[in-house]
Amino acid sequence: MGDGVRSPDAKSTLRVCALYPDLMNIYADRGNLLVLERRCAWRGIGFELSSCGLGEHFDAGAHDLFYLGGGQDRDQRLCAEDLIETKSAALHAAAARGAVVLGVCGGFQLLGHNYALGNEQIEGVGLLDVATVRGHGPRLIGNIAIELSPGASAGEEREGRVLAGFENHGGRTTLGERQEPLGRVLRGHGNDGCSGYEGARRGNTIGTYLHGPLLPKNAWFADWLVALALGVPEGELEPLDDGIEREAHLSALRAARV
Amino acid sequence: MGGALGVKLAIARGVGVLSRLGGRGATSAPGKVLIGLDSHAIETLAGRLPRGSALISATNGKTTTAAMAAAIFEQAGITLVHNDAGANMAGGVASALLGAARARKGIAGELGLFEVDELWLDLLATQLHPRAILLANLFRDQLDRYGELEAIGERWAQVRGRERLVLNADDPLVADLGRERSSALYYGVEDDSLALPGMAHAADAKHCRRCGAPYVFDAIYLGHLGRYHCPRCGQRRPAPAITATQIRLEGVRAVRFTLHTADGEGEVALALPGLYNVYNALAAAALANALGVSLQHTLAGLQRAEAAFGRAESVTVSAGEASGEEGAPRRELRILLVKNPSGANEVLRTLVLEPGKHDLLGVLNDNIADGRDVSWIWDADFELLAGRIRRVTCSGTRAPELAMRLKYAGVEPEQIRVQADLRRALWQAVGDRNGSHAPLYALPTYTAMLSLRELLVKRGEAHAWS
Known part of the structure; x- marks a missing residue:
């Protein structure tokens, strides 16, 4: 299955x-996986969950969606x-093949170049x-709402x-010069507390600071990811x-005062 | 100095009277005023206590453990100054001391018994110079306020007075704080019949505090509490001097176990449910032991320990809109505080020990004292409720998100009602009688518990806390 083409079945x-x-789960990341699982199950779409921990390898062609959460x-x-x-x-190969890669919070940081x-300096992928960069200011904490960037994909x-x-x-x-954000901040801090950008998206790779967890608060986005991952x-x-x-x-929108 | 302090005490007391007249029992307000007038007030007043102070901190069980310890000390004839309504930051401790302060450098109480917020322990320990500090557990809780739990562990490690540490041997992060303290007293559970098949999802502290290698757990009792060792550096659970064996869980009402100390052993029948209350009772017994209380007084005290404020409290409510309405059916309401994943898991585990299907009132608030971030509900094992719910009413400031969690935990959507307004939610939930006189279980977060009690007090169905 390394050719990126899936059979209809x-x-x-x-x-x-x-x-x-077991390590990158600090913000109830399990909720994201659970929402994907249930929404597939209710539609009769099969759901296979595998995990890949420290020292383990995975087959780049064997997964449609990779999830990386946040940790201590x-x-x-x-x-x-x-x-x-x-x-x-393998993660680069999977992303090039069109697999969805979703990084939340710490996972978002690790999908980037580095974290100082x-x-x-911690290197990312x-x-x-x-x-x-770990700023000198306070942690950016609170409810947040973002509007997805238009035209991310035709x-x-x-x-x-x-x-x-x-x-x-x-x-x-x-963000790098040509890097698209995932969206613009309506309420909250976003990537750096000042640019008004939140998250990043390149192809089917998405990073965001939104937890809560993300998918239980935005079931429509879970469906969008499922469709994207299944092509x-x-x-x-x-x-x-x-x-x-x-x-x-x-x-959740009301909590962010939107 | 004494005279000047006397004036400040009078001013702060006046503030307490005014805030009570204002309608709310703001127990920390007068203490805050006192600290503002005299930054050494806590130290000065605590210095008057002939038996000194004992502090209790933990993520879960502080208030209940302190209530149990208070019952034990009372059996031993020791009078207390105790922040028993759970106001556990500097203002709450100062208020308790203020309430006990008497003229001519006097104080009404021999021993200060203070539950202390995790983030206030270091500061309050330097002011109170406690004889003993009980540290019971560290669980994932309100990351937006407390941060990561390893960071709290580091802050606790900075507390280095002359106090005796009383530590939970079963919590690796807590137990390791006694590494260089030969006087540390450990307590723990020794009953493998209660070991869980695996680690709960929300478990933390899975890696050795000394070398970073993953611990090997030979038995897990609750969250990450259990019998563990580090395969790399050899750190292992210290052998506890105070233990519980033969634990028998009796649903949401009670639990029995055998308590062992160096002085002997005895049977405890707690009028509180769950393994988590065995841990609370063990902690209270260990603290009492460290302060020289006899086993006999400890057993007698635990025997009469009651539910603390909003923790497994039981109230009879009427289904009418006002209490005592003519012919309105009455129903037992049991309040089980839930505020973080590990605490919620134990409440849920205990709840499903009761047979049959249950009526629930879940109240999810996101006020500052609850944590603004409600993510934690996805770390709690609400899956335990699947197939065990007759009707669940979701209320609170984030009611729909609790409903979402329950739906994805496997509760049928038809069984889920969303009613954000707590007064109406309570009324509706109490009215869902299934004919079997089964109680209604309320699972509120902290501020939701306060609001729920306030409603019940207004209806004359619960007594107000001082």
């Missing part, structure tokens, strides 16, 4: 790989080293053209859609009874 299963789920400082250091040593090449903490009707979440990060992340138009996903999901989304 394969589309009936979403194959998710959670990177370091020491755990994040451990994972950063391991990511470079054992997973970076005083005299120390460089899938996103971003760099992070043919998508994502324009003007809003994500809600909670951010809590000491790092300030800046089907979002409209082809069977609609679900999302009354509770919409209320939860609105509740």
Whole structure:
């Protein structure tokens, strides 16, 4: 399956790989995986969850979506080293093949070039053209809402859609010259507290500081990721009874005063 | 100095009277005023206590453990100055001392018993010069306020007075704080019949505080509490001097166990549920032991320990809109505080020991004292409730997000009601009677618990806390 083309049958299963789920899970990252799993199950789409921890390798062609969450400082250091040593090449190959790579909080930082903490520098995998510095100022904490950047990819009707979440990060992340943000901050701090940008997106690789967790607060975004990972138009996903999901989304938006 | 302090005490007391007249029992307000008038007030007043002070800190169980310890000390005839309503920062401690201060450098109480917020322990320890500090556990909690738990562990490690440390041997991060303190007294659970099949999802402190290697757990009792060792550097759980064996869980009402100390052993029948309360009782027993209280008084005290403020409290409520409404059915409401994943997991684990399907009132608030970030509900194992719910009413400032969590935990959407307004939610939930006189279980976060109690007090169905 290394050629990037899936057989039609394969589309009936979403194959998710959670990177370091026992270390990078500080902001209830399990909620993101659970939302993907249930929404696939309710539609009769298969769901395979595998995990890849310290020292382990994965097959770049064996997964449609990679998830990397946030961790405590020491755990994040451990994972950063391991990511470079054992997973970076395969992750680049998977991303080039079109797999979705979603990094949240610490995971977002590790998808960038590097993270400078005083005299120390943690190297990232460089899938996103971003760099992070631990600022002298206070941590950026609070409810946040962002509007997704228009035109990130032709043919998508994502324009003007809003994500809600909670951010809590000491790092300030800046985008490279040609790096698109994931969205613009409506309320909250965003990547660095001043640029008005939040997250980053390049192809199907997405990084964001929004946890809360992200997908339970934005079920529509979970569906969008599922469609992207399976390579089907979002409209082809069977609609679900999302009354509770919409209320939860609105509740998180209200918390961010949007 | 004494005279000047006397005036400041009078002013601060006046503020307390005014804030009570204002309607809310703001227990930390007069203490804050006192500290503002005299930054040494805590140290000065605590210095009057003939038996000194004992501090209790932990992520979970501070208030209940302190209530149990208070019951034990009372059995031993030791009078206390105790911040028993859970106001556990400097203002709350100062208020308790202020309330006990008497003229001519007097104080009404022999021993100060203070539960202390995790982030205030270092500061308050330097002012109170405690004889003993009980450190019970560190769990993932309110990351937006407390930060990462290893950082709290480091702050606790900076507390280096002459106090005796009383430590939970089963929590690796806490137990390691006694590494260089030969006088440290350890307590722990020794009952493998209660070991869990694996580590809870929200478990933390999985790596050796000394060398960073992952611990090997030979038994896990609760979250990351258990019997562990480090395969790399050899650090292992210290052998506890105070232990619980033969633990028998009796649903949401009670738990029994055998308590062992150097003085002997005895049976404890706690009128509080769950393994987490065994840990609280062990902690209280260990603190009492460290301060020289006999096993006999300890057993007698634990026997009569009651639910602390909003923790497993039981209240009878009427389904009418006002209390005592003619012919309105009455129903037992049990309040089980939930405020972080590990605490919620233990409440849920205890709740599902009760047979049958339950009616629940979940109240999720996101005020500062709850943590603004409600992510934690996704770390708690609400999956335990799947198939065990008759009706659940979700309320609080973030009610729909709790409903979302329950739906994804496997609770049927038809069984989930969302009612953000707590008064209406309570009324509706109490009205969901399934004919079997089954209680309604309320699972509120901290400020939701306060609001819920306030409602019940207004209806005359719960008594107000001092």
